[in-house]
Amino acid sequence: MLLWTARLSLIVLATFVLAVPARAQAPALAADPYAVGDVDVDASAMTAAQARDIALADGQRRAFNRLLRRLTLAADHGRLPRVDDLTLVVQGIEVDKERTSPTRYIATLNVRFNKTAVRDLLKKNAIPFSETLSRPLLVLPVYRAAGALTLWDDPNPWRAAWAAIKLDRDAPVPLVIPSGRASDITAISATQALEGERARLNAIAGIYGATDVLVAFADLEVDLGASAERLQVSFRRYGAAGPQVVVESYASRTRGSETDLINRAIVRAVALIEEGWKRDTLIRFEQERRLSVRIPANDIGQWLDVRSRLDAQSLIQRIDVTAVTTKHVQVTLHYWGEIEHLALALSQSSLRLAEVGGFWSLQRVP
Secondary structure: OHHHHHHHHHHHHHHHOOOOOHHHHOOOOOOOOOEEEEEEEEEEOOOHHHHHHHHHHHHHHHHHHHHHHHHOOHHHHHHOOOOOOHHHOEEEEEEEEEEEOOOEEEEEEEEEEOHHHHHHHHHHOOOOOOOOOOOOEEEEEEEEEOOEEEOOOOOOHHHHHHHHOOOOOOOOOOEEOOOOOHHHHHHOOHHHHHOOOHHHHHHHHHHOOOOEEEEEEEEEEEEOOOOEEEEEEEEEEEOOOOOEEEEEEEEEOOOOOHHHHHHHHHHHHHHHHHHHHHHHOOOOOOOEEEEEEEEEOOOHHHHHHHHHHHHOOOOEEEEEEEEEOOOEEEEEEEEEOOHHHHHHHHHOOOEEEEEEOOEEEEEEOO
8 A cells, every 4th residue: 555655656746746748648538629520511613622722621610610609608609709810720630531523522521629729719709618528418208199108109209300310429418319229118118207217217328328318208289279289398307416407388370380399399409408518517717716625546547547537627727636645635626617517527527526524525436
């Protein structure tokens, strides 16, 4: 144990005194929030070279717009800054599925942007933003029509519509729609999902590697006299923050508008999910705080694993190691924003921040 403490002290010395970046050793815990993928480009010009230049410039511009809209709240999209010289913010481009003709260029781009440059641009324009990416959110689409309740059985146009939605692979909250295989059906029923049976919700979440579950309930009501339809929807999210509920209603004055009502509800739901997540994880540079935290660590590997996860957090500005024992490492976290937001961001890297007996502790969870 003394050897472990001595070896850890040497690592701490190398990391903080010699400024060796621990992040270089960190595993890839999440997607890069400053990368935008699957940008399709198609341009024509007098020559293939000219078409390529036009396509690459257009693709980078559209990727940059996607990035800014993804990082910021919808209320700020109308005042997002423009950049005339994209070389100031683009860090690298990968070209895939490239095809050319004498006058045309077609490809798919993956563009990575410079984090510092984009941050500075948004800060300069006083636009708040979020870099924290959520772990996958499992959606259980429960549907009721003509009194019949269904989750896995067909027809379930509500689940079919969720499964058909096309989201950016870089979305801040990746959505997972279960396939309805035998293990899904065994894990949870429509009634159990609506009643929020936590053991069943945890079982289905475990199958898909999710921590949070969104029970999306849609109830179709038909007014025969008025020849109208109404879709009553409720979204109940179960996770570390506790149940969160949103209820909305969509109406149509025409029969046979079920598909339109469902699509409107899903578009709205996705927007609410992403906006809520970004609002809860905004980097508030004006709120700089620090917190002393004890991290259980019985060996060097355990400490380095936690440290790499801390390094990946955008809300954390700096980490100072203040004490090392045979059983734990004491650190001071310098972070931005509220402690509740810090805890939420850490949970996305499987780290649980908790106050026990007046002291804060941080530990790795499965």
